[in-house]
Amino acid sequence: MHNIVKDYYGKILNGSQDLQTNACCTDDNLSTSLKSILANIHDEVMSHYYGCGLVTPELLEGCHVLDLGCGAGRDCYAIAQMVGETGFVTGVDMTDEQLVIANQHIEYHRERFGYANANTQFLKGYIEKLAELNIADNSIDVVVSNCVINLSPDKHAVLKEIFRILKPGGEIYFSDVYADKRVPATLVADPLLYGECLSGALYWNDFENLAKSVGFIEPRLVSSRAITIENNELSQRLGDLKFTSATYRLFKAQALEHNAQDYGLSVTYQGTIPAFKQGFSLDQVTQFATNQPTKVSGNTWRTLEQSRFKQHFIFAGNFDKHQGIFDNSDSVFDFISTNTSSCGAETSTDTSSCCSPAAESTPKTSCC
Secondary structure, three states, rough: HHHHHHHHHHHOOOHHHHOOOOOOOOOOEOOOOHHHHOOOHHHHHHHHOOOOOOOOOOOOOOOEEEOOOOOHHHHHHHHHHHOOOOOEEEEEEOHHHHHHHHHHHHHHHHHHHOOOOEEEEEEEEEOOHHHEEEEEEEOEEEEEOOHHHOOOOOOOHHHHHHHEEEEEEEEEEEEEEEEOOOHHHHHHHHHHHHHHOOOOOEEEHHHHHHHHOOOOOOEEEEEEEOOOOHHHHHHHHHHOOOOOEEEEEEEEEOOOOOOOOOOOOOEEEEOOOOOOOOEEEOOOOOEEOOOOOOEHHHHHHHHHHHOOHHHHEEEEOOOOOOEEEEOOOOOOOHHHHHHHHOOOOOEEEEEEOOOOOOOOOOOOOOOO
């Protein structure tokens, strides 16, 4: 399967226009700040982008970020501007043709960003085998990935390696494709469907259980958007399978419980994260208004307290009195699209999704 993916993204695809579906596509409806960031990236890098959104978690200044499946480096060069000169971005990919493009523009971007030293590097390797690249235990602040983990034949190994290399309190923030049921083996073996980021998708519940098994006890769904398959031939192959593009954040936090519990705890967001003056959303259901105490589960309290967000919150309460299961709405996946004609805006508060595919008669390089 590695060879199928390398051939597809290294030899068959010469640019994003060669994709057969829009399961992975670009989004033209970006915020002003993201447009200015992307405007600094070399055209050749931009033309060889096959991700499904710009995955940009908050508060990256000074962080060491690892991009899994970095391709030609678009997300790496975008995040390099967000981490600043004191931060660093490492991209990992297994495709020679993509890495050639990424590496040949390192100096261009250093000059474009006005940095004394380049803050990006690109390593050839497999995302299941980060130890072979000498990425040390507890060394990375944030891992990102953009429509790539579904392409791995061993997703358990990927998540296990991510957990190993993350610092305590660190997180992986990533977009990917999920199915509403388990994909039959005959479809997984289909090179086109696999390369198009569809048949390698996990059943979403299997993914959450897999994440928990390696130590990411509380997967947090940030957002999801239905993917519609309007290519008739591919749709017939897929039958009644439905897919969603979703963004998750998984924290490496200690002492979390497998079910969120209520201890009467609260936190107050101070409005101090740049671009989030009025409030901050940790995930789809966990939102904080500035300067208003918000009741949280023990898991959320501990996650925030161990994370890079700690200094932006005031923590109140203790774990002395247990009050039962924490009452909160379940995260909801979007497997049914109510509007297949356009994507939502990708702003600083919504950087999440792969886009819904366009009709066969429309250009396949963008869903917007």
